[in-house]
Amino acid sequence: MYDRLQLLANVRIKTDKLCFDFLRKFAAQNIHMFKEKIIIAVDGYSSTGKSSFAKAIAARLGYTYIDSGAIYRAITFFAIKNDLFKEGNVDEAALQKRLPTLSVSFSPPSSSAGSKVLADGVDVSREIRSLAVSEVVSPLSALPFVRNFVDGLLQKWGEQKGIVMDGRDIGTVVFPHAELKIFMTATPEVRAQRRYKELLGQGEHPSYEEILNNLQKRDDLDQRRSHAPLRCAPDAIVLDNSQLTPQEQMLWFEQMIAERWG
Ligand code: DC
Numbered sequence: 001m002y003d004r005l006q007l008l009a010n011v012r013i014k015t016d017k018l019c020f021d022f023l024r025k026f027a028a029q030n031i032h033m034f035k036e037k038i039i040i041a042v043d044g045y046s047s048t049g050k051s052s053f054a055k056a057i058a059a060r061l062g063y064t065y066i067d068s069g070a071i072y073r074a075i076t077f078f079a080i081k082n083d084l085f086k087e088g089n090v091d092e093a094a095l096q097k098r099l100p101t102l103s104v105s106f107s108p109p110s111s112s113a114g115s116k117v118l119a120d121g122v123d124v125s126r127e128i129r130s131l132a133v134s135e136v137v138s139p140l141s142a143l144p145f146v147r148n149f150v151d152g153l154l155q156k157w158g159e160q161k162g163i164v165m166d167g168r169d170i171g172t173v174v175f176p177h178a179e180l181k182i183f184m185t186a187t188p189e190v191r192a193q194r195r196y197k198e199l200l201g202q203g204e205h206p207s208y209e210e211i212l213n214n215l216q217k218r219d220d221l222d223q224r225r226s227h228a229p230l231r232c233a234p235d236a237i238v239l240d241n242s243q244l245t246p247q248e249q250m251l252w253f254e255q256m257i258a259e260r261w262g
Helices: 002-010 017-030 050-061 068-081 092-101 131-141 144-158 170-174 188-201 208-224 246-261
Strands: 039-044 064-067 104-107 116-119 163-167 180-185 237-240
Touching: 039 050, 039 170, 050 064, 050 163, 050 180, 050 246, 064 068, 064 144, 068 092, 068 104, 068 116, 068 131, 068 144, 068 163, 092 144, 131 144, 131 208, 144 163, 144 170, 163 170, 170 180, 188 208, 237 246
Parallel strands: 039 163, 039 180, 064 163, 180 237
Antiparallel strands: 104 116
16 A cells, blocks of 8 residues: 555645545654654755645644744844944854843744744844845854854753754754755756745745855855755655645655555
8 A cells, every 4th residue: 555655645746635634644643743843954955845844844843943043043143233244244242242142032932833933032034034134144154153052052942852943053963963854956947936035925025046046055055064064865755846745845745654664
């Protein structure tokens, strides 16, 4: 039965709704709810839909979703707001001095749907998604003292297990022993288009080329940095979602869980 399921799944599911519904039901019935809570690391390139996918998994399993990129973004916004950037470069000494005084948290602290991001108690969820923050977040997140600060927060939140955390180095550095690691990728053009729509929805007016350049620049910086670069953990499962709908991704996840843990 399972072989048949896989065979069908490899055919383009989108073209046959009946078949898709059957597969979805079959996989949903067979998804194994882990006996013990585990850590699921979702890493990958910018704008691959990591957070939507991680949230969907968290909701499916009743886990808490944690967006690690939001912490780097909140720190970047803090640095911009406090005039710590001079001609595009952050004043590292000043940031290192001020960072321990910054409190970054989620409200509510545990939610599968994602939470508001608070910096010193103020909701900065919208501001951290602006292009101004996206432009400078990668060089800032390459700084080892910033990474140590963030890793400390993430590892503390992970102690409770039962979490789905997305980022760039979750499966390689933050939780190298995570029980399940997924690495997401998609073509740069598909990713730029997704980000473009997201920013438009937030009332910004970016150009598609600007976004494409920004995400390629960020991918490059994230992969080339010496401290905790973006890379696929050897034990991660790769998910290329260039051609997948969110429903197909969830089916992929449920099948994969049924295959490995069922
Ligand atoms: O996932 P995102 O695009 O919101 O992340 C913003 C930036 O933060 C990204 O350019 C790289 C950095 N980041 C990181 O270095 N390590 C993580 N675990 C998460 C994000």
